[in-house]
Amino acid sequence: xxxxxxxxxxxxxxxxxxxxxxxxxxxxxxxxxxxxxxxxxxxxxxxxxxxxxxxxxxxxxxxxxxxxxxxxxxxxxxxxxxxxxxxxxxxxxxxxxxxxxxxxxxxxxxxxxxxxxxxxxxxxxxxxxxxxxxxxxxxxxxxxxxxxxxxxxxxxxxxxxxxxxxxxxxxxxxxxxxxxxxxxxxxxxxxxxxxxxxxxxxxxxxxxxxxxxxxxxxxxxxxxxxxxxxxxxxxxxxxxxxxxxxxxxxxxxxxxxxxxxxxxxxxxxxxxxxxxxxxxxxxxxxxxxxxxxxxxxxxx
Amino acid sequence: xxxxxxxxxxxxxxxxxxxxxxxxxxxxxxxxxxxxxxxxxxxxxxxxxxxxxxxxxxxxxxxxxxxxxxxxxxxxxxxxxxxxxxxxxxxxxxxxxxxxxxxxxxxxxxxxxxxxxxxxxxxxxxxxxxxxxxxxxxxxxxxxxxxxxxxxxxxxxxxxxxxxxxxxxxxxxxxxxxxxxxxxxxxxxxxxxxxxxxxxxxxxxxxxxxxxxxxxxxxxxxxxxxxxxxxxxxxxxxxxxxxxxxxxxxxxxxxxxxxxxxxxxxxxxxxxxxxxxxxxxxxxxxxxxxxxxxxxxxxxxxxxxxxxxxxxxxxxxxxxxxxxxxxxxxxxxxxxxxxxxxxxxxxxxxxxxxxxxxxxxxxxxxxxxxx
Numbered sequence: 252x253x254x255x256x257x258x259x260x261x262x263x264x265x266x267x268x269x270x271x272x273x274x275x276x277x278x279x280x281x282x283x284x285x286x287x288x289x290x291x292x293x294x295x296x297x298x299x300x301x302x303x304x305x306x307x308x309x310x311x312x313x314x315x316x317x318x319x320x321x322x323x324x325x326x327x328x329x330x331x332x333x334x335x336x337x338x339x340x341x342x343x344x345x346x347x348x349x350x351x352x353x354x355x356x357x358x359x360x361x362x363x364x365x366x367x368x369x370x371x372x373x374x375x376x377x378x379x380x381x382x383x384x385x386x387x388x389x390x391x392x393x394x395x396x397x398x399x400x401x402x403x404x405x406x407x408x409x410x411x412x413x414x415x416x417x418x419x420x421x422x423x424x425x426x427x428x429x430x431x432x433x434x435x436x437x438x439x440x441x442x443x444x445x446x447x448x449x450x451x452x453x454x455x456x457x458x459x460x461x462x463x464x465x466x467x468x469x470x471x472x473x474x475x476x477x478x479x480x481x482x483x484x485x486x487x488x489x490x491x492x493x494x495x496x497x498x499x500x501x502x503x504x505x506x507x508x509x510x511x512x513x514x515x516x517x518x519x520x521x522x523x524x525x526x527x528x529x530x531x532x533x534x535x536x537x538x539x540x541x542x543x544x545x546x547x548x549x550x551x
Numbered sequence: 552x553x554x555x556x557x558x559x560x561x562x563x564x565x566x567x568x569x570x571x572x573x574x575x576x577x578x579x580x581x582x583x584x585x586x587x588x589x590x591x592x593x594x595x596x597x598x599x600x601x602x603x604x605x606x607x608x609x610x611x612x613x614x615x616x617x618x619x620x621x622x623x624x625x626x627x628x629x630x631x632x633x634x635x636x637x638x639x640x641x642x643x644x645x646x647x648x649x650x651x652x653x654x655x656x657x658x659x660x661x662x663x664x665x666x667x668x669x670x671x672x673x674x675x676x677x678x679x680x681x682x683x684x685x686x687x688x689x690x691x692x693x694x695x696x697x698x699x700x701x702x703x704x705x706x707x708x709x710x711x712x713x714x715x716x717x718x719x720x721x722x723x724x725x726x727x728x729x730x731x732x733x734x735x736x737x738x739x740x741x742x743x744x745x746x747x748x749x750x751x752x753x754x755x756x757x758x759x760x761x762x763x764x765x766x767x768x769x770x771x772x773x774x775x776x777x778x779x780x781x782x783x784x785x786x787x788x789x790x791x792x793x794x795x796x797x798x799x800x801x802x803x804x805x806x807x808x809x810x811x812x813x814x815x816x817x818x819x820x821x822x823x824x825x826x827x828x829x830x831x832x833x834x835x836x837x838x839x840x841x842x843x844x845x846x847x848x849x850x851x852x853x854x855x856x857x858x859x860x861x862x863x864x865x866x867x868x869x870x871x872x873x874x875x876x877x878x879x880x881x882x883x884x885x886x887x888x889x890x891x892x893x894x895x896x897x898x899x900x901x902x903x904x905x906x907x908x909x910x911x912x913x914x915x916x917x918x919x920x921x922x
Contacts, residue, residue: 254768257764258761258764261758262761264758265758375809376781376809376813378815393794394767394795397792469758470758470785470788471784471788471817472781472785474781476755512761515752515762520761520762520765523756524753
């Protein structure tokens with residue numbers, strides 16, 4: 252039973268990070284039907300900014316959890332700026348173009364950002380400081396669930412509640428939902444659609460940056476390539492849950508995290524990815540739009 | 552007519568005698584390897600090493616008062632050309648052969664040398680069965696075989712650390728999985744410890760917490776990792792996070808400064824095998840300088856191993872007092888010789904003892920050579 256719980260918590264931690272990144276994919280897709288392949292790179296840039304800012308903070312004598320918060324805030328601002336710029340230069344000029352064009356543009360941006368970080372930073376793995384301190388009260392259960400896992404779970408939980416509030420309760424959220432339902436109608440009722448799209452990119456990037464900083468300080472290393480693998484997994488989670496659906500992305504992330512964790516724990520870690528992608532295929536066969544996705548009727 | 556035949560016969564005979572007499576005056580060292588083609592960079596350094604050694608020894612009076620003559624054959628690392636090169640060396644009367652370079656070519660040629668009773672020493676063929684199968688008692692090598700690291704790591708884990716339950720993980724790559732499979736085999740063969748877990752993990756995965764939990768559930772007291780340092784850093788950090796006491800033992804893919812830097816404190820107490828530190832070996836430095844003086848560049852791959860093989864072969868002839876096959880082989884097995892890869896002799900299978908790898912431990916943020 253202990254073992255089951257350990258795997259459950261491990262899967263939950265991993266899954267909640269997938270969910271954070273998947274939200275960015277799904278929100279963008281929901282509004283402009285674009286798979287933003289450069290999203291994984293935003294996550295990676297968030298981690299790098301976190302590393303740089305954490306280094307600076309340490310020099311100026313900050314310590315403990317305050318460094319984590321400062322690094323996360325800086326990463327959010329920086330990554331959001333990247334997300335905003337990305338949309339402005341790579342996707343906005345292609346609005347209205349056939350769907351394949353922005354997709355190719357997204358792949359191009361992904362390659363560009365990876366190589367930019369590779370050249371500007373290094374190809375080597377860099378150590379990421381352990382920003383999440385080991386809490387005293389966690390010590391008796393540290394073998395079971397550590398402080399970093401706790402921080403990751405609490406942070407993602409709070410972030411998701413805030414996101415839900417933003418979308419359900421605020422005027423901006425209402426505008427986002429309207430844009431998602433029908434872009435030209437939203438424009439007619441006076442919503443600045445371009446601004447809403449930019450905002451979606453900014454929010455998605457901020458979530459990815461939070462994920463980047465949390466994961467980097469959890470596993471203690473960053474590299475220009477981490478965004479690719481995380482991006483692939485998060486994209487899988489988004490599709491699994493139903494791309495375009497926000498609760499779907501969260502559910503998809505968690506299901507994927509648990510599948511991987513249990514597959515590694517009870518079967519073999521050799522087959523971790525086999526189970527993860529096998530599940531994806533199975534769900535797409537049974538529910539082509541994903542677990543919570545709505546099949547849209549094609550208007551002819 | 553009859554007289555002419557007799558005359559001819561005697562002429563032929565005397566030629567034969569002359570050739571035999573001439574042959575006795577030099578020691579013939581065959582050198583075979585790729586000296587042309589795309590793999591030439593692996594063969595040329597060893598060939599130049601042999602030339603430098605022979606030049607030096609001849610200048611100092613040769614071996615047993617005889618000059619050493621080099622017979623050089625190109626095999627381009629191709630098995631079919633290697634058999635030709637071997638046949639040519641045998642017909643030319645090579646006493647000992649330095650080569651071949653590639654494992655495949657070496658294997659193809661060895662049978663020919665074995666039938667002709669010629670000791671062969673490779674500076675680079677690392678395929679384990681070449682020595683371990685016992686098929687080629689005439690074969691020796693001055694480089695560690697592919698399974699040497701795993702053998703060393705397992706011996707250390709079982710005999711020096713006394714671990715009984717060992718989990719073996721790898722990164723599913725050729726290098727890591729190869730190491731892990733040898734490790735598993737040696738643990739099982741030893742009979743002193745058991746493999747409680749043998750699994751591959753996905754390199755670059757977000758975290759390894761489930762596999763670490765599994766290692767804990769199996770109560771493993773040692774974790775052997777076959778792979779490179781990025782995953783190793785994650786594994787040792789997560790082991791520390793989960794308060795695990797199992798020792799971490801790995802290969803030279805982990806013996807990298809990045810591991811120390813990235814894993815930080817979590818790396819303390821981790822063991823790994825890595826190439827033996829030769830920076831204090833005077834002969835090694837001298838051999839390097841010799842090459843630099845002659846060619847003006849860095850030597851390249853297998854130079855020091857080639858240099859060592861040439862020295863070991865010629866030393867064995869000197870010790871044996873001649874080129875008699877049995878005596879030379881016995882000398883190789885029993886007499887130590889100082890070479891750029893260390894003070895070596897060869898074990899019963901033909902592998903150089905004490906060549907190649909040492910066990911290192913991470914102590915105060917640095918690698919420390921243990922043995």
